[in-house]
Amino acid sequence: MRRLSLAFDRGPLLATLMLLPAAALLGGLLAFPLALGVLLGFKDATIGDPGSFIGLQNYRYLLTDPVFRITALNTALYTLVTVLFKLGLGLALALILNQRFAGYRFWRSVLLLPYVVPTVLSAFAWWWILDPQFSFISWALVKLGVLDRNVNFLGNSCLARASLMVANIWRGIPFFTVGYLAGLQAIPKELHEAAAIDGAGDWQIFWQITWILLLPLTTILTIFSAIFTFTDFQLIWTITRGGPANATHLFVTLAYQRASPGGAMGEGAAIAGFTLPFLALLAWAALGALRTQA
Amino acid sequence: MRRAFSLWLPLLAFALFLLFPFYWMVLTSIKPNSELVSVTANPFWVSHPTLDHIKFLLSRTSYPRWFWNTMAVAAGATALSVPVSFSAAFALARVRFRGAEGVSIGIYVAYLIPPAILFIALADVMLKLGWFDRLWALIPIYSTFLVPFCTWLLVGYLKSIPRELEEAAMVDGASRLRILFAVILPLSVPGLISAFIFCFTLSWNEYLYALVFMSSPENKTVPVGLATELVRGDIYQWGPLMAGALLGSLPVIVIYFFFVEHYVAGMSGALKG
Numbered sequence: 001m002r003r004l005s006l007a008f009d010r011g012p013l014l015a016t017l018m019l020l021p022a023a024a025l026l027g028g029l030l031a032f033p034l035a036l037g038v039l040l041g042f043k044d045a046t047i048g049d050p051g052s053f054i055g056l057q058n059y060r061y062l063l064t065d066p067v068f069r070i071t072a073l074n075t076a077l078y079t080l081v082t083v084l085f086k087l088g089l090g091l092a093l094a095l096i097l098n099q100r101f102a103g104y105r106f107w108r109s110v111l112l113l114p115y116v117v118p119t120v121l122s123a124f125a126w127w128w129i130l131d132p133q134f135s136f137i138s139w140a141l142v143k144l145g146v147l148d149r150n151v152n153f154l155g156n157s158c159l160a161r162a163s164l165m166v167a168n169i170w171r172g173i174p175f176f177t178v179g180y181l182a183g184l185q186a187i188p189k190e191l192h193e194a195a196a197i198d199g200a201g202d203w204q205i206f207w208q209i210t211w212i213l214l215l216p217l218t219t220i221l222t223i224f225s226a227i228f229t230f231t232d233f234q235l236i237w238t239i240t241r242g243g244p245a246n247a248t249h250l251f252v253t254l255a256y257q258r259a260s261p262g263g264a265m266g267e268g269a270a271i272a273g274f275t276l277p278f279l280a281l282l283a284w285a286a287l288g289a290l291r292t293q294a
Numbered sequence: 295m296r297r298a299f300s301l302w303l304p305l306l307a308f309a310l311f312l313l314f315p316f317y318w319m320v321l322t323s324i325k326p327n328s329e330l331v332s333v334t335a336n337p338f339w340v341s342h343p344t345l346d347h348i349k350f351l352l353s354r355t356s357y358p359r360w361f362w363n364t365m366a367v368a369a370g371a372t373a374l375s376v377p378v379s380f381s382a383a384f385a386l387a388r389v390r391f392r393g394a395e396g397v398s399i400g401i402y403v404a405y406l407i408p409p410a411i412l413f414i415a416l417a418d419v420m421l422k423l424g425w426f427d428r429l430w431a432l433i434p435i436y437s438t439f440l441v442p443f444c445t446w447l448l449v450g451y452l453k454s455i456p457r458e459l460e461e462a463a464m465v466d467g468a469s470r471l472r473i474l475f476a477v478i479l480p481l482s483v484p485g486l487i488s489a490f491i492f493c494f495t496l497s498w499n500e501y502l503y504a505l506v507f508m509s510s511p512e513n514k515t516v517p518v519g520l521a522t523e524l525v526r527g528d529i530y531q532w533g534p535l536m537a538g539a540l541l542g543s544l545p546v547i548v549i550y551f552f553f554v555e556h557y558v559a560g561m562s563g564a565l566k567g
Contacts, residue, residue: 012392014385014470019397025441030438033415033419034411037416040415101297105554113550116546117546117547120521122315124521125318128318128322131532170311231411256502272411279406279411
């Protein structure tokens with residue numbers, strides 16, 4: 001026992017042993033499949049047929065595929081719009097909650113719920129809210145005399161896109177709020193007080209002190225949110241399955257549709273492969289931001 | 295008066311937007327079908343609340359089975375991932391060795407790789423291992439996204455524990471293993487609680503792997519069971535579906551409310567380098 005204990009005192013051996021379980025799990029079930037997936041993107045594999053190498057054919061085909069092109073545009077639009085709204089609204093909510101008031105803890109806990117509840121389960125609620133026949137939004141609009149018939153939220157490509165964005169924003173606001181609340185609490189109160197004494201207004205204090213000091217955090221939150229948004233499978237697949245007429249696909253839902261029900265494994269892997277450069281770029285940018293912050 | 299505009303009105307607006315879907319979930323799960331499809335009834339209220347949907351869900355579908363499946367997988371994946379992550383995090387945060395930097399970056403990259411780009415090739419691996427449609431296989435599979443997240447979280451946490459404590463113990467002649475169990479572990483409890491909560495809630499939240507890798511109805515998890523067995527053709531069973539979504543969210547919500555502070559600390563802690 002004593003000898004074993006001594007062996008552990010040697011840094012490299014100890015580190016190797018302690019990293020081994022994680023390395024085995026992640027190597028076998030994450031890194032290996034990832035490499036396999038990249039290779040698969042260069043094959044014409046289908047379900048039950050391992051396929052052979054066809055070079056860049058999958059990629060070339062996808063670039064000419066109108067559905068893939070719409071998906072690429074849609075992924076960019078979806079990510080851009082929702083991240084902007086999540087940032088703005090998440091920061092606004094953080095500023096509201098950052099004022100000390102009775103019931104602060106209660107409100108904070110409750111308002112984070114959209115982020116806590118399993119995505120697919122809350123997506124069911126959104127799906128039902130957007131139902132073409134029984135949506136309460138339609139009911140209210142008709143009742144108020146704004147419209148004379150129900151809105152088919154998920155039947156029209158623009159409305160379906162907007163609806164999904166609202167659901168995604170709903171779920172993602174608390175992510176920014178929690179991040180910003182921590183950031184706001186780290187700003188020394190004296191800074192605000194000094195500025196107020198110098199005669200700065202609330203608005204000025206916000207833009208010239210708070211916002212500036214939050215910028216590094218904003219970069220990190222934005223990049224992370226962008227990564228999780230453009231790979232958002234659950235919400236889209238639950239509410240629209242990429243429809244109507246493939247108008248609301250993201251890369252990941254299209255990859256799933258082509259590979260899993262469709263059976264075109266190679267093509268699906270190539271669609272996933274298209275996301276890798278973006279993912280790498282964002283991960284690298286976030287790493288830089290994390291380092292400057294630390 | 296000023297507070298009404300800077301605090302209460304905007305807070306109310308946010309509450310309305312962020313909490314309405316939950317109200318809708320609860321309302322629908324206790325609303326009889328006759329009121330659900332009625333065009334004249336006020337949709338925002340229920341006049342004759344009923345437990346029929348919940349009864350239907352519990353007695354006529356495999357929901358109880360899915361619920362326990364999800365619970366078992368979440369518990370198993372948590373039990374596997376937390377010790378593995380803690381061990382890796384300790385090595386990265388506390389042991390000096392060459393290559394620590396590279397391994398840290400590897401963990402970080404692993405955290406950012408979404409299941410949606412892995413599942414196609416992973417399906418191949420699962421098939422070769424004979425893990426398809428085996429419920430327990432989800433435990434190691436889920437650890438592939440739990441371990442990177444928790445390791446990262448715990449590294450941040452361990453780095454905040456002052457080194458002097460360890461050095462003092464070392465001067466007293468304690469071995470590294472003893473320091474790990476007698477000094478570091480007790481001090482890491484809050485970080486470990488965060489890791490536990492995230493493992494559990496992230497496992498309940500998982501969808502894609504369970505959707506692709508589990509096929510028999512008795513092996514499904516709550517989200518997959520609801521999506522594949524209750525949503526059929528054009529007849530959506532809204533009542534049971536909402537009841538199922540509500541019941542399926544409860545374990546996560548209960549854990550969350552018990553450990554809100556740890557959850558929030560973990561969420562913001564994961565944003566540090």
